[in-house]
Amino acid sequence: MAFVGNGTPELEADEDIFEDALETISGPFRTEMAASKPQLASLDTKQASGQQRSSKVSRSPATKMDLKYGLEECEVALKLFLNNKFKDALELLQPWAKENMYHALGYSTIVVLQAIMTFEQQDIQNGISAMRDALQTCQKYRKKNTVVESFSSLISRGSLEQMTEEEMHAEICYAECLLQKAALTFVQDENMINFIKGGLKIRTSYNIYKECLSILHILQKNKVEQQFFHEFEGGVKLGIGAFNLMLSLLPARIIRLLEFIGFSGNRELGLQQLHEGASGRSIRSPLCCLTLLSFHTYISLILGTGEVNVVEAESLLAPFLQQFPNGSLMLFYHARIELLKGNVEEAQEVFRKCISVQEEWKQFHHLCYWELMWINIFLQNWMKAYYYSDLLFKESKWSKATAAYLKAAILSMLPEEELEETKENVVTLFRQVESLKQRIAGKSIPTEKFAVRKSRRYSASLPAPVKLVLPALEMMYIWNGFPTISKREDLSENLLLTVEKAEATLQNQNCSDYLMDDECLLKLLKGCCLKNLHRPLQAELCFNHVIQSEKLLKFDHYLVPFTLFELAYLYKTQGEMDKAFKTLETARNNYKDYSMESRLHFRIQAALQLWKKPSSH
Structure with missing residues (x-):
């Protein structure tokens, strides 16, 4: 206790x-x-x-x-x-x-x-x-x-x-x-x-x-x-x-x-x-x-x-x-387990079966749409990911702001010609996010607040929107998707290529207020890919770049404490437990008032419990 x-x-x-x-x-x-x-x-x-x-069959009048x-x-x-x-x-x-x-x-x-x-x-x-x-x-x-x-x-x-x-x-x-x-x-x-x-x-x-x-x-x-x-x-x-x-x-x-x-x-x-x-x-x-x-x-x-x-x-x-064998709840968990084992294609099939076995509660399908959207993000099948994000945006009422942001983020990953085929306006979608946010007990939901903050780069008051860099992969990180794909080297390699391509594109762009924030985001994503690929020294270089750039960040201040968590995990996998715990404590105690702060604190608490280090009071 x-x-x-x-x-x-x-x-x-x-x-x-x-x-x-x-x-x-x-x-x-x-x-x-x-x-x-x-x-x-x-x-x-x-x-x-x-x-x-x-009830008529099971009970007699005298029951x-x-x-x-x-x-x-x-x-x-x-x-x-x-x-x-x-x-x-x-x-x-x-x-x-x-x-x-x-x-x-x-x-x-x-x-x-x-x-x-x-x-x-x-x-x-x-x-x-x-x-x-x-x-x-x-x-x-x-x-x-x-x-x-x-x-x-x-x-x-x-x-x-x-x-x-x-x-x-x-x-x-x-x-x-x-x-x-x-x-x-x-x-x-x-x-x-x-x-x-x-x-x-x-x-x-x-x-x-x-x-x-x-x-x-x-x-x-x-x-x-x-x-x-x-x-x-x-x-x-x-x-x-x-x-x-x-x-x-x-x-x-x-x-x-x-x-x-x-x-x-x-x-x-x-x-x-x-x-x-x-x-x-x-x-x-x-x-x-x-x-x-x-x-x-x-x-x-x-x-x-x-x-x-x-x-x-x-x-x-x-x-x-x-x-x-055909229960929706059982099939859902079965698919989740297959996904966590790295059997992405098998998971896809089971989620589809989960949708097909019942029509009585359509809302149950939304669970599967959410998972299928992420699977296609992992696979970088952006058109299919867009399809499921669009279904969620149109049908689900769980979090309209998050659904709108994810849909816009996925569309941002499409090549220009494919984006035109969808007849969607990405800028308009991003601008919708803030108006769709919900409140619980008078407070905004953390992921919705994150989506609203990121969407402000597309505000109508700005001369021209400064496009987000790999927003779908950033949301994948926020939802802790990298450990899931760590079982698949091919997926991590493909994501690394996408990140490196974005790095090259960013270097050729005009300087903006968001340049350092975007650069550090890409370094965090790249470090996660390298960590999955068991290249710890290169991953550590990426993470340290983010930490050393702390004072240059203007908007995405969450990047530094989250990067410290990734660095602590890296130390843990290398058996350097003292450095891991010290880095966790730094992330927990030295930073506050950043996006998704509560989610990181949950992860730190889990790490302290799992890695057998008592939480200090």
């Missing part, structure tokens, strides 16, 4: 940390959290994976919808969901959603997922309404004066005996509903009050999970027998594991602030709890697996160093693929 630090962090300087975490988790991959919230069925369930049953039947029906609904039968899953759960806690949780979760995928205000309102009903349903089953509500931190044997098994499950379901309600509260509108309300819901959920963990320990210590003990245990391990894992990702100064109000995060504990939950036999076991998959295949890349445990991800996914 981390320890409470002395002093009060500067709240304004830390706001982007929360925003970037929210954006990354709920951005182009929003469904990874939301889709996994429905209570997932155990892999050894009694029903066959393809089996469907409607009592108690805890047992609630768990069984959620098991069936989950199988429907994972087999792309979204509507059938809703129809199964909806009739009892106001009567049974697990029906309420499952039904509202699917409605919330739909809201997060469409990002339509009406769908968000529907999700909030459904989750409000779910909380009320769970509340019916909760003990009236719970330990959490009475602010007691001690659970005695006597108070445990007064809680029924049903009441224990109600606490877990209530905590999960609170988390989802908080997620929707964050994106409901720009009101800071909603941001605070969401934070309070998360804190309440966290406290409930901690109390449930205490209950679990007492049950185990006293060997109390319960019919559905393994289900309660699975819920506790999922909640404690996910909270600890996610909190451990946060930079040190944010952890200190959170500890002051009662939060703490331990990565080892989080991973252990999730692994134990995944190996159990509860309906939440697969959800523990999916949480780990999300961490290994996505979060470790975007908010980490790019060092991904692909072997573990494959072993986690294998039983899912066997049971749900």
